[in-house]
Amino acid sequence: MKVHFIGIGGIGLSGLARFMKHEGYEVSGSDIRWTPLLQKLASEGIKVSVPQRAENIEDPDFIIYSAAIKPSNPELQEAKRRGIKTLSRREALPLILGGKKVYAVAGAHGKSTTSAILASILKDANAIIGAESKDFGSNVRFTGSETVVFEADESDASFLNSNPYCAIVTNAEPEHMEFYNHDLDLFYDTYKEFLKLADVRVINAEDEFLGRVDIDAIRLYPSHDIRIIEHFLHEDEPYIRFELRDFGEFEVWGFGRHIALDASLAILAAMREMGLDEIRANLRNYRGIKKRFDIVHKEDVIVIDDYAHHPTEIRATLDSLIEYAKLKGIEDITIIWQPHKYSRVLDNLEEFTRCFDERARLIILPVWAAGEEPVEIDFAKHFAAYRPLFADRIKKSGNEVVLLKDQQPLEKIDKGLVIGFGAGDITYQLRGIE
Helix, strand or coil: CEEEEECCCCHHHHHHHHHHHHCCCEEEEECCCCCHHHHHHHHCCCEEECCCCHHHCCCCCEEEECCCCCCCCHHHHHHHHCCCEEEEHHHHHHHHHCCCEEEEEECCCCHHHHHHHHHHHCCCCEEEEEEEECCCCEEEECCCCCEEEEECCCCCCHHHHCCEEEEEECCCCCCCCCCCCCCHHHHHHHHHHHHHHCCEEEEECCCCCHHHCCCCCEEECHHHHEEEEEEEEECCEEEEEEEECCCCEEEEECCCHHHHHHHHHHHHHHCCCCCHHHHHHHHCCCCCECCECEEEECCCCEEEEECCCCHHHHHHHHHHHHHHHHHHCCCCEEEEECCECHHHHHHCHHHHHHHCCCCCEEEECCCECCCCCCCCCCHHHHCHHHCCEECCEEEEECCEEEEEECCEEEEEECCCEEEEECCCCHHHHHHCCC
């Protein structure tokens, strides 16, 4: 069958497209502009069209579209005009995951890392995750197995359609509340429904909500169950060694207690499939994921790209960064923040004003709107305690990071450690990709 994806350039939809191609579908897709991900999809044999227009709809049997696609989209309108079946990403999940043994990982923070770690442990399983694993160089791994490690999304409640055999929840901090009409009861009830769908449940029981849920589950109590032994560098890469309950020691790529927590949830879930010795060995396959503490440059100035776009995520990553800087003997740290969505900044404004580290310089870029209408936010006032510098964008040039204002160089950073935070195009700016 032929399937066309509208919005195929998104990390979530591209994963479904790749997986369906592996399963034998003839796959095409479109997006609004070319990106490195789209170019990679095209190199893998997927027909990609840019920009989106009615003529891109040829003769698909059905269409899958991302949550970002509006009813006015020309391809969606053309499909409806011609009576072609259309499915939202959420509606398509039962088609893709039905009949499979799904390890579904959900949570506001850490689900990509936990999914990627679990995929490295369950090395014979399929995987569809929301980031590129450096273990297998993609957001998808296809093995032909009936087992799937799947990063399940709560942003539109699509995790309810993920057919979970095992539901793993890292935390349930309120996020994407606009979808839930800012109704906390609805938000938490949806998580409860997700957990009830699964035969097996693994949860972070120190999360305020998850700790109260009256449901049979494997419960991790991080402050009691995890003992951090050391952070160390191996071949100049960050690693953490920790002890989990009475199961012994484990080593995993990354720094910070949150990495040990994510790995522990994955270990507890994987114990349904294999013994501890195999888990311990397979865990070494994990080498991080793209855009999560992603060290993209190491000469002169060290540049790290991180997807964190919520205060909780930024704070956890900064704890790891400080540990990394200590081991590297670096004192000069620059944070470059590209705020993601006006609604997220406003919903979490007080937390954002407290999440950065005063030992580091703060550079603030314009808000990445992600389709939202602009809203006036006085960043200079709210973040005055950090004495931030404002730039329009950055440019990676050789061994320097250049701050640009009004298309002119504002400052050059050629030493120390630079970390960029955000879910917008800052990832390309940090890599010098136009």
